[in-house]
Amino acid sequence: MTVTNNEAALEFLQRKPSLLINNQWVSSKGGTIAVINPATEEKISEIVDATDEDVELAVAAAREAFDTGEWGRTPAGERERLLHRLADLIDENRAELAELEYLDNGKPRKFFFNGDVPGAARNFRYFAGWATKIYGMTAESSYSPDHHVYTRKEPVGVAGMITPWNVPIAMAAWKLAPALAAGCACILKPAEETSLSALRLGELIVEAGFPPGAVNIITGEGASSGAAITAHESVDKIAFTGSTRVGKLIVQAATGNLKKVSLELGGKSPTLVFPDANLKKAIPACAMSIFMNSGQICAAGSRLYVHEKVFDEVISGIVEFAAKLKVGAGDDPDSVMGPLVNKTQLNTVSGYVDLGREEGAEVAVGGNRPFDRGYFYSPTVIVDANDKMRVTREEIFGPVLVAQPFADTDEAIARANDSDYGLFARAWTQDVSLAHTLAARFRAGNVHINGGTPPDPNIPFGGYKQSGWGRELGREGLDLYLQTKSVLVSL
Ligand code: NAP
Ligand code: MG
Numbered sequence: 001m002t003v004t005n006n007e008a009a010l011e012f013l014q015r016k017p018s019l020l021i022n023n024q025w026v027s028s029k030g031g032t033i034a035v036i037n038p039a040t041e042e043k044i045s046e047i048v049d050a051t052d053e054d055v056e057l058a059v060a061a062a063r064e065a066f067d068t069g070e071w072g073r074t075p076a077g078e079r080e081r082l083l084h085r086l087a088d089l090i091d092e093n094r095a096e097l098a099e100l101e102y103l104d105n106g107k108p109r110k111f112f113f114n115g116d117v118p119g120a121a122r123n124f125r126y127f128a129g130w131a132t133k134i135y136g137m138t139a140e141s142s143y144s145p146d147h148h149v150y151t152r153k154e155p156v157g158v159a160g161m162i163t164p165w166n167v168p169i170a171m172a173a174w175k176l177a178p179a180l181a182a183g184c185a186c187i188l189k190p191a192e193e194t195s196l197s198a199l200r201l202g203e204l205i206v207e208a209g210f211p212p213g214a215v216n217i218i219t220g221e222g223a224s225s226g227a228a229i230t231a232h233e234s235v236d237k238i239a240f241t242g243s244t245r246v247g248k249l250i251v252q253a254a255t256g257n258l259k260k261v262s263l264e265l266g267g268k269s270p271t272l273v274f275p276d277a278n279l280k281k282a283i284p285a286c287a288m289s290i291f292m293n294s295g296q297i298c299a300a301g302s303r304l305y306v307h308e309k310v311f312d313e314v315i316s317g318i319v320e321f322a323a324k325l326k327v328g329a330g331d332d333p334d335s336v337m338g339p340l341v342n343k344t345q346l347n348t349v350s351g352y353v354d355l356g357r358e359e360g361a362e363v364a365v366g367g368n369r370p371f372d373r374g375y376f377y378s379p380t381v382i383v384d385a386n387d388k389m390r391v392t393r394e395e396i397f398g399p400v401l402v403a404q405p406f407a408d409t410d411e412a413i414a415r416a417n418d419s420d421y422g423l424f425a426r427a428w429t430q431d432v433s434l435a436h437t438l439a440a441r442f443r444a445g446n447v448h449i450n451g452g453t454p455p456d457p458n459i460p461f462g463g464y465k466q467s468g469w470g471r472e473l474g475r476e477g478l479d480l481y482l483q484t485k486s487v488l489v490s491l
Contacts, residue, residue, distance in 0.1 A: 002036070003044050009099035012200060013045040017319035019054055020202040020217040021123065022061040023210075027052050029128045030220065033192050038106040038339040039329035039374045047195045050220035055187075055228040058216040060162050062158045062185035063234050065213025071185055074211065076172040078133045083128030083180060086208040088123040093204065097169060102330035105168060105295050106338035106375070109330045114170075115454060120173035120201075123473075126457035127177035130478045134182070141488070148489040153482045155183035156260055160229040162222065162250070164242045165193035165341050166296040166397075168373035169457070172198045174472050175239045176205075176215065176447040177457075181483035186215045189226050191242075193341050195219040222246065240264070241298075244395075244421075262480045264298065264462060266395040267423030270416035270469035271301040272406070272438065275309040277359050277428035278450070283317035286401075289426065291325060291379045294340050295349075295399040298467075299446065303392060304403040305412050307377070311405040315383060318401065319365040325369050339375040340398060346375040349398030356382050356391035356402075366399070387415055395421070409434065417443045422464025423450070445471070 004010050017032050018025040028048045035045040048054070065071040074082075090097065097120075098113035105112075117346045132330030136151035161277045163171035168190060179186050190198035202217045218225050222242075230238050230253040240250045241264040254261045271289065273282050281426055289301030289464050306314045328335035346369070353367045380400045392402050406412040416425060426447050427444035429435055435449045445463045454460055460471035 003042075004099055004103060006096055006099040009103070012096065012100060012196070014105075014420075015049045017046045019050060019058070019219065020206070020215065021047050021058050021198070022055070022216070023206050023212040026057075030054065033220070035104060035196060036342065037103050039376075042463065044103055045142045047192070047199070049192075049218040050225040052217045052224070052328060053229050055218060055225055055232065058187045058218050059158065059229070059232050059234050060313040061213040061216050064209065065243045066155070066185035069213055070211035071214040072183070074183070074405060076134065076183075079181060079183060080128045080131040082208055082210055083124050083131060085179065086210075087096065087121040087128065089204040089208055090201070092119065093200070094118065095381065096198060097197055099168060100200055102196075102338070104194045104196045105165060106330060106341055106481040108332070108335045108338050110333060111293075116170045117169055117175050119454060120169045123170075123457045124177045124430070127478065130178070130475070133183040134478070134482065136484070146491045148491055150487050152485045152487060155483055156483050157184060158234060158482050159184040159186050159237040159239060159481060160232070161188045162192050162226050162229065162238070162240045162242065163188070163198070164422050165191035166293060166298070168194040169197040169201065171241050172201055174241075177325055178472075178478045179239070180210070180214065182478060184237070185213055187218060187229055188215065188224070188338045189218045189220070189229055191218065191429045192221055199309055212464055216330055223399045224418040227253060230254060231256055235259055237261070237481065245312040247468070248254060261470040262481075264472060264473070265288070265468045266397075267298045267300065267301055267463065268302055268393065268395050268419050269421070269422045269424035269426070270305060270419070271426040272412050272416060272428070273304070273306040273310065273314055273431035274427070274431070274434065275307045275432045277310070278430065279310065279314060279317065281451060282428040283314060284321055286314070286428075287318045287321040287325075287379075291322065291337055291399045294337050294377065296341060296345070296397050301424070301426055302396065302401060303416070304401055305415060306403060306404045307412075308405040308407055308435060315364065315403055318403070319381055322365045325379050327376055329374065336396065337379060337399065340377055341375065346377060346442065349396055349400060350375050352391055352394070352396045352398070353380055353382070353400060356385065356389065359385075359389045359391065361385040361389060361391060361402070387418060393419070413438065413441050417441075420465060421467045423462075423467035424441060426452075
């Protein structure tokens with residue numbers, strides 16, 4: 001069996017499982033975890049299942065780097081230069097990174113090559129720029145003209161980062177880039193399902209010249225090594241992306257030393273289509289907002305509300321789109337939708353569709369496994385659902401759209417907002433006034449009207465309600481890794 005023809009990737013897959021601590025690739029006394037290609041169900045590599053001892057070493061390395069080591073005294077201009085160098089190295093190794101990502105995660109390689117990997121480089125460049133644009137302010141004392149008052153923006157310290165498997169290198173970049181720009185020392189724990197790109201990124205971080213301990217990478221199970229980082233008393237901040245269930249565990253575990261916490265969690269994001277919308281654009285966009293990455297996107301447009309006047313037209317358009325969508329392995333250049341990440345997700349997704357059928361909904365297209373081998377699931381559209389059904393309320397994290405008609409605008413907004421989540425909301429209308437009214441009334445951290453772009457490093461991203469705490473990306477993303485010190489000097 002040929003796993004890959006990309007020589008660099010092949011070599012990487014055969015490397016000894018190890019962890020990055022203090023710029024050294026170290027082995028562990030822990031066991032290993034098999035890395036599975038979700039399109040073939042075959043083992044392609046192994047990673048370390050880190051122990052508590054490994055976490056101790058990583059935290060100690062980060063602590064030392066920040067408190068007394070070279071990294072804590074690295075000037076902003078040098079941090080900027082290092083981040084630019086890392087971005088260049090990501091670009092130079094783009095094919096290998098895309099190869100590792102698609103083998104590990106399943107999404108078609110072309111999307112990693114054209115999207116996630118250059119997107120990660122873009123992110124490092126964007127935050128490289130912020131490193132030299134961090135400043136406090138001077139302030140007037142309310143009490144005395146004889147005091148010089150100013151604020152300093154200082155890095156939070158040691159930051160733990162726990163990321164999910166759905167967009168691996170992007171999530172690593174979203175956290176590492178602002179943290180390093182701010183001057184934090186980092187411990188990254190990628191999802192055990194998809195740790196390869198983070199490990200390769202670790203090699204590039206060392207190659208770029210970051211000093212020892214600035215970035216440490218721990219692989220392993222969330223419930224053990226992830227939990228150990230989260231609970232650690234010497235970690236000052238935790239940045240988490242993942243499920244709302246684990247997000248709540250993170251908050252509880254952080255209470256020991258009251259470390260700062262930022263959370264990017266789940267979603268069940270609504271899309272509203274009004275009768276005046278440009279349906280030629282809306283139909284494929286609504287379809288891809290749920291079928292991209294096999295629906296394994298926190299911001300997926302998983303609930304669709306279409307005005308009753310155009311409901312049949314929009315649904316038949318999406319059903320036709322889904323029926324024609326090319327599902328296949330990530331190295332097939334025609335493939336648009338790859339497999340789900342693992343068997344558990346496949347069982348969860350198919351379980352939800354079965355549940356929808358039991359609840360009385362109808363599957364208009366899909367609802368099956370297209371192949372016997374690999375964790376593929378067909379693009380699926382559920383109709384005749386209602387707002388109380390679990391398929392309408394819970395995050396499925398698969399290529400499953402639940403579509404319902406609506407009759408008037410107030411009703412549509414109320415139903416869109418009737419969710420525990422509040423990550424994303426989308427709408428399609430040509431009416432400018434309605435568009436901005438919707439933008440104001442959606443209870444969601446991100447709104448796209450008539451389509452959007454991929455996540456933009458300059459635009460804050462995050463959730464209302466149980467979709468999270470804080471905003472990544474943009475200036476606000478940098479602020480997650482800074483704290484303010486107010487200084488009064490009696491003159
Ligand atoms: P998950 O099970 O919550 O896992 C996320 C990460 O947390 C993984 O690295 C996981 O490790 C780790 N983890 C698990 N239990 C832990 C614990 N007790 N303490 C510390 N860390 C722990 O989520 P997932 O299934 O990987 O990802 C899917 C979820 O992520 C979806 O709900 C999706 O909406 C959400 N998501 C949100 C965003 C956003 O920006 N809002 C982006 C992407 C995904 P292991 O996997 O190694 O066990
Ligand atoms: Mg997981």
